Amino acid sequence: MAGPEIEHLVQLLARLPGLGQRSARRAALTLLKRREQLLAPLAAAMTDAAAKVKTCSVCGNYDSVDPCAICADQRRDPSLICVVEDVASLWAMERSGLFKGRYHVLGGVLSALDGIGPDDLFIDRLVARASAEEVAEVILAMAATVDGQTTAHYLVDRLANCHVAVSGLAQGVPVGGELDYLDDGTIGAALRARRPIA
Amino acid sequence: MAGPEIEHLVQLLARLPGLGQRSARRAALTLLKRREQLLAPLAAAMTDAAAKVKTCSVCGNYDSVDPCAICADQRRDPSLICVVEDVASLWAMERSGLFKGRYHVLGGVLSALDGIGPDDLFIDRLVARASAEEVAEVILAMAATVDGQTTAHYLVDRLANCHVAVSGLAQGVPVGGELDYLDDGTIGAALRARRPIA
Ligand SMILES: [Zn+2]
Ligand SMILES: [Zn+2]
Numbered sequence: 001m002a003g004p005e006i007e008h009l010v011q012l013l014a015r016l017p018g019l020g021q022r023s024a025r026r027a028a029l030t031l032l033k034r035r036e037q038l039l040a041p042l043a044a045a046m047t048d049a050a051a052k053v054k055t056c057s058v059c060g061n062y063d064s065v066d067p068c069a070i071c072a073d074q075r076r077d078p079s080l081i082c083v084v085e086d087v088a089s090l091w092a093m094e095r096s097g098l099f100k101g102r103y104h105v106l107g108g109v110l111s112a113l114d115g116i117g118p119d120d121l122f123i124d125r126l127v128a129r130a131s132a133e134e135v136a137e138v139i140l141a142m143a144a145t146v147d148g149q150t151t152a153h154y155l156v157d158r159l160a161n162c163h164v165a166v167s168g169l170a171q172g173v174p175v176g177g178e179l180d181y182l183d184d185g186t187i188g189a190a191l192r193a194r195r196p197i198a
Numbered sequence: 199m200a201g202p203e204i205e206h207l208v209q210l211l212a213r214l215p216g217l218g219q220r221s222a223r224r225a226a227l228t229l230l231k232r233r234e235q236l237l238a239p240l241a242a243a244m245t246d247a248a249a250k251v252k253t254c255s256v257c258g259n260y261d262s263v264d265p266c267a268i269c270a271d272q273r274r275d276p277s278l279i280c281v282v283e284d285v286a287s288l289w290a291m292e293r294s295g296l297f298k299g300r301y302h303v304l305g306g307v308l309s310a311l312d313g314i315g316p317d318d319l320f321i322d323r324l325v326a327r328a329s330a331e332e333v334a335e336v337i338l339a340m341a342a343t344v345d346g347q348t349t350a351h352y353l354v355d356r357l358a359n360c361h362v363a364v365s366g367l368a369q370g371v372p373v374g375g376e377l378d379y380l381d382d383g384t385i386g387a388a389l390r391a392r393r394p395i396a
Contacts, residue, residue, distance in 0.1 A: 002289065003261045005247050012240045016225045019216065027214045029286050032260045035248055042210045043244030046229070049203050050238040053230055062230045063201045088227050091200065 060105030079136040130162040258303030277334040307349040328360040
């Protein structure tokens with residue numbers, strides 16, 4: 001079709017999530033059309049990220065410094081650790097702007113189907129962190145899926161001797177979520193956790 | 199949210215077609231998770247493309263050589279020029295593997311709404327190419343849209359003195375296309391162009 005440079009670019013773009021072959025071609029064409037304004041800056045940004053971004057050795061976040069800016073931020077509460085499945089979840093928590101403690105990225109959840117066991121996740125490291133004297137509470141923020149909740153139960157056991165409070169995110173109706181669009185599991189959880197209205 | 203390198207990467211990715219803010223974040227996370235296997239190779243492929251890819255000065259195709267490989271291919275019929283709106287259409291024609299002539303990329307179609315007039319497209323260059331003695335036929339392969347067909351009509355006029363045959367792609371039911379999924383315009387065009395079955 002096109003020259004080898006362009007073909008190679010399309011094939012690599014097609015490996016990004018959400019981009020199939022067709023949308024990878026469209027993305028490549030946009031890049032080639034805007035070589036100065038978009039392709040060159042994106043190439044530079046990727047080269048920069050590939051050279052500088054590291055995985056934080058404390059929490060597993062991505063940043064250009066290690067420990068990451070969150071772990072190094074003295075204004076953040078060291079007594080609180082929020083356990084998330086992946087960096088995407090960490091970013092989602094940060095966007096909310098509501099959590100002022102620190103994080104621990106597990107690197108996935110336990111999954112019999114995908115063959116992911118405790119040794120495949122950063123659980124030992126979490127137990128070690130939670131055992132530090134400054135830590136008072138570990139918040140388990142895994143997804144409300146079967147695997148997420150299995151993982152949460154396993155972590156409750158593993159954290160039992162760490163002398164920390166262990167909590168989980170509340171389940172219920174999302175703010176702004178119309179009941180009509182919610183699955184039965186969410187509605188059931190919201191119903192079971194119903195609260196008196198003063 | 200994340201460090202400035204990562205933020206910058208997400209913002210540039212969000213400018214690709216089909217990637218909103220959310221999918222740009224997902225793409226960035228995939229890249230950061232697979233720094234060696236995907237981020238570094240993609241950065242290199244983009245740097246390579248930004249340095250090497252040019253717009254063919256003859257036909258408007260993208261390639262690392264100018265004239266492009268298609269224009270330079272002596273096995274392709276120089277008597278046939280297929281006029282396409284953009285390089286995406288050129289690639290689509292090439293994927294079919296059925297056209298063995300050369301191309302001319304217009305760079306868009308006439309559009310009153312978008313303020314695109316004849317001077318914004320590579321029309322003079324097409325007329326000059328079509329005037330060459332070796333050219334016998336110009337195939338107009340614009341989309342079957344109002345703007346595409348307006349452009350085709352305008353090109354028929356402009357090519358009137360070039361001593362070339364001017365043709366257009368047939369309109370009709372796409373191969374494998376179920377009638378139920380086709381718009382009325384396509385069905386109408388297919389009906390008007392109906393052919394006797396021997
Ligand atoms: Zn960290
Ligand atoms: Zn060319």
